[in-house]
Each structure stands twice: as C-alpha cells, then as structure tokens.
Amino acid sequence: MTQSIRNIYCVGRNYAQHAKELNNEVPTSPFLFSKPTHALVEAKSQSIPLPGHRGTIHYEAEWVVHICRPYQKGMSLEDLIDKMALGIDFTLRDVQSELKKKGQPWLLAKGFPNSAIISKWIDFPGLETCKQTPFSLWKNDQNVQTGNIEEMLFDLPSIIAFTAEHFGLGEGDIIYTGTPSGVGPVADQDKFVLKWGEASLAEFTVDLQSSRVGKN
Template sequence: MENIKNIYCVGRNYRLHAAELGNAVPTSPFLFAKPSYALVEANGEEIVLPGNRGEVHFELELVVRIGKAYEKGMTVDELVDQFALGIDFTLRDVQSELKKKGLPWLLAKGFPNSAVLTKFQPFNGVDETKKTDFSMLKNGEQVQRGNIKDMIFDLQTIIDFSAEHFGLGEGDILFTGTPEGVGPIASGDQVALLWGDSVLGEAKIKLG
C-alpha cells in the first residue's frame, strides 16, 4: 500500500455489468475517485466494512499502477509497471439514493476499507494481460470472472482520459472497471482474488 497516490476508478466499463444494474452504456469514460483511507490489502486477514448502511456489494477489478509521469503519446506498456486485483466495495443502497438525487458517489464508494488490493505483480504488457482471466471466489464459489479484452474503454483510453482531465503520475492507480456478477457481501464471507489459477489475495469480511 506504500507509495500509492491518487486512486481513480472507472465506472460501467463492462457492457454486461452496466446492463445488470440497469445503467446506460457510457459513450465516454466515467471516473470517480477514492481517498487513500479506502486502501486495505487482501493479505488473509479480516476486513471490516460498514454494516449499518444497507447492502455492501463487491466489484472485482483489475488495477494498474502508473510507473512514471505521464506524457502525451506514451503507451500503456510504457506507463504501467505493475498490476493487482482489487475489490471496489460499494454501499449499494446509499449509491442508489445518491443517483436519484444526482449527487456524487463518494459516500457510497469512499469509506474506509472500500478499496481492497492484492499485492502488486509485474505488468508484462497489454497483449500478455489479455491472455489471462481474473476472478473472485466467495466462500469457494466463483461469483465474478473477467478479462480486460471485454472492457468498453481499453487501458489506453482510460489512461489518456485520466491524464487529460485529472493528471496522472508515478504511484497513481486505476481500478479499471468490474465485469458482471456483482452482488452483496455478508459478515463472515471469505473472498479470494485469482489471476488465472493463482490466488493473489484473500480476506475474511466482517460487517461492523
């Protein structure tokens, strides 16, 4: 978790996920941010999430780390040095109310421990990354599976968009969107995040 600066998250970046929540498929990248207090590592220990604000939903994502200051024209393979798997935990009932009022999502997305990360791995390029699916197990059962080749906006597009509108530099990370299959988490659930067949991180969830 050290040396992480800005945490950007891409919403609705998989067509089937947008459909399962009844959202329109975006025509340009849709981003929000999380505070650094949201970060927690999936290192096998217990992760505490709010238990008194309605349903908490899991959203599995591929996360990329920017390894150098962005300059226009740089490719993903030049900029990204590491990747991880992450969970964008969401207070779904809170988010639904915020949407109705046209308000920002921070209350639903930015609470402590809402940005779960595995340990970072070396990034071997976009083409190589597309060869492997990522998935999440809940209590031993697969609940989500995805591949970045199915994203609506590819890594180059979301990196360029983030840099243009917010700035992008070494230590920034991007949650790149979640595939279909999101759902509620319960106290006592065990989660595991897999890259192919390799478990990169695990945690036990407690709703407090």
C-alpha cells in the first residue's frame, strides 16, 4: 500500500505530556506538518538506514489512519477510513531546534528519506474499538512509549475536519495522529518493535550511517 500513498499529514503536539517534555506550548488548535512520500518505508524486519551525520535523531511512535475516499462533510469515520497502522515519525532534533529558532518550516528535520516508518496495515475496526487498545514502542526489548488515542488533545473527527478544510483530504492520504510522551534518541543498531495491544505490527533495526555518509 505504500506505493499508492498520496499525502502524508502529521499532527504535532497532540499529546499534552509530549508537548511538555520538549518544553513546547500545548496547542489550542490542531498543528499539522507534512512529509514527502520519499520519507515513507514499511518496516518488515529489515535494517533501515538513517542519516546519523546530521545530529540527534528522535523516535516518535504514532497511530496512523488511511483515507479510502474523498472527504465530504458529514461522512462517518467508518466510511472514510479503511485501514490503520502504527508508525514512527523520526525527527532530526538538533536540526529542528535550529529551524524553530529561525522561525523556518520543519521539512529539513522531518522529511528526510525513511523518516516515516509504517507498519503493516490492518482493518480499521472503528474509533470506539481503537480507544480500548493501547499502542506502544519497544526499543531493544524495553518499552519506551505507550499511548492511547483517548489521550489525544484533538480527537480523530477534529483532525479529519481540520485537515480536509485547510489542505484537502482524499483517497490514499494518511495521517500520523501524534506521539505520546517518552520520545528519545536513536543509536546505531537499535531494534524497534511497534505493538498494537499485545500484537506486534512491525519491527526493524536502525542503520545509523554516521561513519559512511557525509564525512568526505
């Protein structure tokens, strides 16, 4: 399905504790940014290269939804969303900090190749069912992030409506809905596992290419 993705929308600061852990203001309306499709890669137990020569990289685990038809006001979520997944929004944190200071867009920090990890897609069971299941990220067999979509500052209907109004929303678009607290740095050969409840949806190993790229 990664071949048919059109737009990758990401919701920033959608969990209050995550905003606070990075000393960011808690937003009062949805805050969105995007990633290019070149950023998207499905985790299939492989080694995934990341640019270790550009400063610290942080992991941010997220619940992701897939849009299956053009948005029309009043549509139910079940008519609009057919699949869901888990993902990681990898962020060049040092780069992002400098961009924030300059008041510049975050694309350099958020849009690099392989910065949007996605698990396999599973059927969307409905919003109320999803609220009953936590998602988690495991790094080297340790649980580093756990979240539940009930904790989101802006719920899925609000995110959908805001995205459609300001950017448009159609078949093949996906939305990363924000990360809970617990984000942290990535090291070479870290192994990550994304879990929906007790079920593992994706795993991969990081190949941090600091010694082989950009040091000529």
